[in-house]
Amino acid sequence: MDKIRESLLKKSIASKIERRGKIISLICLALIVGVVFLIFYFVASRGLATFFQNHVNLWQFLSGTQWNPGTTGTNGQPAVGALPMIVGSFLITILSALIATPFAIGTAVFMTEISPRRGAKILRPVTELLVGIPSVVYGFIGLQVVVPFVRHTFGGSGYGILSGTFVLFVMILPTVTSMSADALNAVPRYYREASLALGATRWQTIYKVVLRAAIPGMLTAIVFGMARAFGEALAVQMVIGNATLLPQNLVSPASTLTSILTMGIGNTVMGSLQNNALWSLAMILLLMSLVFNLAIRYIGRKGKLSNER
Amino acid sequence: MADNSMTTDQRNILKFDPKDHEIALSTEDLHVFYGKSEAISEGDLQFERYKISALIGPSGSGKSTYLRSLNRMNDRIATVKGKIMYRGLDINSNDIDVYEMRRHIGMVFQRPNPFAKSIYENIAFALRQRGVNKKQDLDEIVERSLRQAAMWDQVKDDLNKSALALSGGQQQRLCIARAIAIKPDILLLDEPASALDPVSTSQIEDTLLELKQNYTIIIVTHNMQQASRISDYTAFFNLGKVLEYAETGDIFTNPQVDLTNDYISGNFG
Numbered sequence: 001m002d003k004i005r006e007s008l009l010k011k012s013i014a015s016k017i018e019r020r021g022k023i024i025s026l027i028c029l030a031l032i033v034g035v036v037f038l039i040f041y042f043v044a045s046r047g048l049a050t051f052f053q054n055h056v057n058l059w060q061f062l063s064g065t066q067w068n069p070g071t072t073g074t075n076g077q078p079a080v081g082a083l084p085m086i087v088g089s090f091l092i093t094i095l096s097a098l099i100a101t102p103f104a105i106g107t108a109v110f111m112t113e114i115s116p117r118r119g120a121k122i123l124r125p126v127t128e129l130l131v132g133i134p135s136v137v138y139g140f141i142g143l144q145v146v147v148p149f150v151r152h153t154f155g156g157s158g159y160g161i162l163s164g165t166f167v168l169f170v171m172i173l174p175t176v177t178s179m180s181a182d183a184l185n186a187v188p189r190y191y192r193e194a195s196l197a198l199g200a201t202r203w204q205t206i207y208k209v210v211l212r213a214a215i216p217g218m219l220t221a222i223v224f225g226m227a228r229a230f231g232e233a234l235a236v237q238m239v240i241g242n243a244t245l246l247p248q249n250l251v252s253p254a255s256t257l258t259s260i261l262t263m264g265i266g267n268t269v270m271g272s273l274q275n276n277a278l279w280s281l282a283m284i285l286l287l288m289s290l291v292f293n294l295a296i297r298y299i300g301r302k303g304k305l306s307n308e309r
Numbered sequence: 310m311a312d313n314s315m316t317t318d319q320r321n322i323l324k325f326d327p328k329d330h331e332i333a334l335s336t337e338d339l340h341v342f343y344g345k346s347e348a349i350s351e352g353d354l355q356f357e358r359y360k361i362s363a364l365i366g367p368s369g370s371g372k373s374t375y376l377r378s379l380n381r382m383n384d385r386i387a388t389v390k391g392k393i394m395y396r397g398l399d400i401n402s403n404d405i406d407v408y409e410m411r412r413h414i415g416m417v418f419q420r421p422n423p424f425a426k427s428i429y430e431n432i433a434f435a436l437r438q439r440g441v442n443k444k445q446d447l448d449e450i451v452e453r454s455l456r457q458a459a460m461w462d463q464v465k466d467d468l469n470k471s472a473l474a475l476s477g478g479q480q481q482r483l484c485i486a487r488a489i490a491i492k493p494d495i496l497l498l499d500e501p502a503s504a505l506d507p508v509s510t511s512q513i514e515d516t517l518l519e520l521k522q523n524y525t526i527i528i529v530t531h532n533m534q535q536a537s538r539i540s541d542y543t544a545f546f547n548l549g550k551v552l553e554y555a556e557t558g559d560i561f562t563n564p565q566v567d568l569t570n571d572y573i574s575g576n577f578g
Contacts, residue, residue, distance in 0.1 A: 190422035194484070197382060198435035199412035199491060208434065213425055 040286065047283030050276040056080055061280060067244035067260070069274040080277040082257075084246045086284065089256040091161050091247065092236065093229040096168035100176050101222055105211075107173075108180035108218075113206050124181070130174035139235030142167035147239055156251030159241030164256070167235050172225035179224055183217025184210060216303020220296050227292035231285065233258035257281045321553045321565040322353060323542065331358040333495055333525040334379065334414070339391035339401075341374050341383065341549075348374045348387065350549045356495075356542075361517060361526040363536035363557065366546030367572065372529045373419075375546065376497050379527070380414040381407050395495075412439070415493035419500040421480035423472035423487070428455075428464055431472045431483055432490045439491065450490050457523075458486035459516045478509025482516060489520065496520065498528040502535065514539050533573055537561045545569045 050056050056078055064081020071079050107127070111119030146166045151158030187210050195205040211218075233256075241253025242263055261281050268275040325332055332355050339352035349371045356362045364372040378389045381400070384407065393401040400410050423431050432451045433441075441447060451468070455461040460482045464475070472483055481501055488496060498517075502510040510532075517526055517539055530536050536543050537557055544554040545566070553560060553569045564570040571577055 188422075190418060190420060191424060193382065193418060194422040194424065194487075195434070197380065197411060197416035197418070198438075198487065199408050199410075199415075200435060200438050201408045204438050208438070209424060 043279060043283050043286050046276060046279035048280075050080065050273070050280045054078065054273045054276060056273075056277075061277075062086070065246050069268075069277045070272075078273055078277075080273070080280075082277075082281060082284070084244050085255050085257045085260050085281065088161065088164075088240070088247060088254040089230055089258070089288075091254075092164045092168060092240070092256060093226050095161070095165040096172060096229050097176075097222055097226045099165065099169045100173045100225060103169075104173055104176035104180050104221070104225075105218065107177045108184055109206060109211070111177075111181045112184040113202070113210060119181070124178065127174040127177050130170075131178070135171065135232060135235040136238075138167055138171050139238035142235060142239040150251060154251045156249075157241065157253060158251070159239060159253045160249075160251045161240065161247050161254050162250040163239040164236045164254075165250075167239055168229045168232060171232060171235060172229050175228055176221045176225040179221030180214070180218045183214040183221060186217060187213045216299050219299045220303075223292055223295050223299065227289055227296075230288055230292065231258065233262045237262055257285050261285070319552070319566045319568070320550075321555060322551060323355075323554045323556070325355050325357060332356065333358040333395075334527070335394045336375075336379070337392040337394065339375070339378065339389065339393065341371070341378055342388040342390070343386070348549055349378070352391070352551055354544055354551060354554055356525060356527055358525050359521060359523070360541040361521055361528060361539050362542040362544065363540035364527065364529045364544050364546060365531075365533060365536050365572075367577065368531075370546040371549040372544075372546040373499050376499055376527060376529050377416075379495075379497055380411050380416055382416060412491050413493050414495045414497065415488035415491065416497045417481070417484050417488050417499070417501050420504055421477055421484055423475070423480050423483050425471065425473055427469045428472050428475070428483060429468040432487050435487065435491050454486040454490040455483075457489055457516075457520060458482045459512065459519065460486065476509070478505050478512060481505060481509070481513060485513070485516060485520075489524065493524070495525045495527065498526065500529050500531060503531055510535070533561075545572065547572070 050061065051058050060077060061080055061082055063083055064079070065083050066079040066081045067084060068079040107123065111123045142163060146163045147158035149158075150156070150160070150163045150166070154162060191209050191213055192205055195209045196202075200208070236256055237259035240255060240259055242255045242259050243253035244255050244260060245253070247254040261278055264274070264278050268278060335355040336352050339349055340347060341349035341352075352371075352375050354362075364376060366372045374383065374387070377383045378387070378401075379393060381389070383389055389401055391401065392399045395410075395414070398405070400414075424434060426434070429447075429451055432454055433447050436447060436450060441450070452461060452465075455464060460479060463479065464470075464483075472480065475483060481504075485496075485498075485501070502513045505513065514535065517528070520526065528536075528540065540557045542554065543557045543560040545552050545560065545564075545568075547568055553564060553566045555565070559565075560569065561573060564573065
């Protein structure tokens, strides 16, 4: 009996190992959280310097249309109006999501409902392959194929929002498709059975039951695609023209937050207004990705509520 | 399972005299295959109109497979060979409009499966697909179906609440109401009470006895007391074959096949 008592009071090796494991995983977690926190801090401290050190008016930064840091604009203030880039980023994101959504849903429905076997065997691996293609490849194809195509068909130089939209459409399509397919797959089989047993056709079942039940998941997929489109830099930069002007139409050269960032960040001196203004752009990007993230979480939670009790 | 190679030859299948009994549905030489393995090797049954017929048997005996074949819910899952006769037509043929057929042969599943919609919309769903769109008609049918399923009084003030907020028993009765809203001829039920507590079970059973006046009911059940309580005829399945089919009273008091006797007295299964 005493041996058992002794062993109960002593920490066993197994419990020590468990403790060690817990500590290690906690350290990993803390490291990641720390990095995220530092990124936020760094971007914010640099980005806010534009407003606090260089005394740029926040409203003028967001609504100004002249972007030429280092010079003074017509109003005597530094010319750091980010509106052209903000508009460009949003336009390109929304347009590409608008075009990609119907294609993605159609493909996903085919993959999961109409031909699940071929979907699982061929379509899914292909879409997943598309996700993995480096963005510079997309950008290069955009430069060589899409830009001339847009130039011939719609006029202009070919560089602009439209070309960027086409390139991003292809880039986000696989993401939205495979996430939509996941959402459709997650619809319980008994929903379909219930609908079919009531004499509904397959199309009625897909349209009225399966798609309805998958709406939250598909919204998440679309927002995810938008987040990717918003943050994409390289491919867009290659086809959009990079003129810091408010886009007059879809084929006039424009720019996005990301394209101006990648173009400019190497050419400025740390601490200068030119540099700080770019950090402010980065801050907007970061805030937007935060918004997208929150939207995804919010939709996901709402979806869970409406699909369960 | 005991070696029953001796006894599987023993069979006792009731055949109705069409003069005295109206037959709603019958199967002739039905075989069901999952890939290459045969789940149902012989299924010859006749189901009388406005009666409850129960299918009993141990797990894996093929009774659910058989039931699901009757309104072709197995179409994309298994291969069904043989004839399923309904109103003089073989509904297991390619000429049949499956969706139209399911309107006449409805089904309720083991697990309550309401849609994530309101109670009202759950019932209106199939009606809208059929082109019933007038609010007045819909209201009327929703009320009638819920009354028939004996739940109108409980939910009449909550028709717009989510069906998922109902209890399991209520959900299952909603599924029954949903199935009868399109006025089928025949109602197939796949262990409708196996996921429910005793009180809900007895309510479902009362509902079925009530529905018997207007519907032909075929029910798969694991629960032998349930079969004896509510059914008029009982078929005993074992290893993909119907071994005995007779009036329920006879099956439970005087089974002709040894294996049936073993099963209902709890010796196996």
